Amino acid sequence: MPDSTPSLYERDFYAWANEQAALLRAGKLAAADIAHIAEEIESMGKTEKRELISRLAVLLAHLLKWQYQPERQSRSWEATIRTQRLEVRDHLADNPSLKAQLADAVAAAYERAVISAAETNLPENTFPNACPWAFDLVMSEGFWPDAEAH
Template sequence: METKTQNLKEIYEQDFYLWVMENLRLLKNKEYDLVDWENLLEEIEDMARRELRSLINLMAVIMEHLYKWEHFRETKCMGSKWKKSIISARTDIVKLFKDAPSLKAKAQEKEILQRAWEDAVLNLTAWFKWNEKLALRYFGTFPKKEDFPKECPYSFEQIMEYEPWLEG
């Protein structure tokens, strides 16, 4: 299917798959002047953001469950799902690093750790809304983000290796 640049912009809004395939064809044929560069560059940038967002989400889950284990675990049986979630998220991170090794260095940046921690805090405050008795016991009310450490309490190494269930 032959397409002009102006038509590609319309196709982008109507049929994403067709838009991708047509731009791919144009690139393979080295018809660079016909490529929808504006949308293509935006999509490439979005792909990178999605990979990073996935990493941050996984790290947030780990931090949330580590924090729950350390501060809100009341019985020996409490936390088995947290442990499973931590192990699963770590496995997913290892797989992500296999596909995108440069993300490993990014994951260790203070800013990324902090973003993941802020997401973990949001998850923690939401969790307490479902666990009113625990919220009342530990905070006297439903906690707010200010009730948790402002700075990320975990290093990248702890996110990937710390196993509090093995301690005493």
């Protein structure tokens, strides 16, 4: 009869992670849960890409709001734009291989940004179908889209 007791991985992820780290540090690879370790490492990579998309989505949503609702521009929107630029920059510095994923990340982020920007009571079809700005422009400290651009 198979053991139906949940493994440490299933019962207590934190304890499992610490146990696996200790086994790896001690060079006890045969005792390590290699399959789950590999799964978790892959998951960490996906998490980094999702984080980039999330930060870009917030940045792009606020740039859209800035452009399409200039009468509602605020210091809060400005702070969010500036902060997200720094967060994206730092995230890419920590994960330089994500730069190869920028086109896909911007496209995915822009979809989310349009949904978020529509909270301003503008219909989603107000916004372009694809991101109207190049990544380098979006990241430029001096870039603040103006209402005349649409």
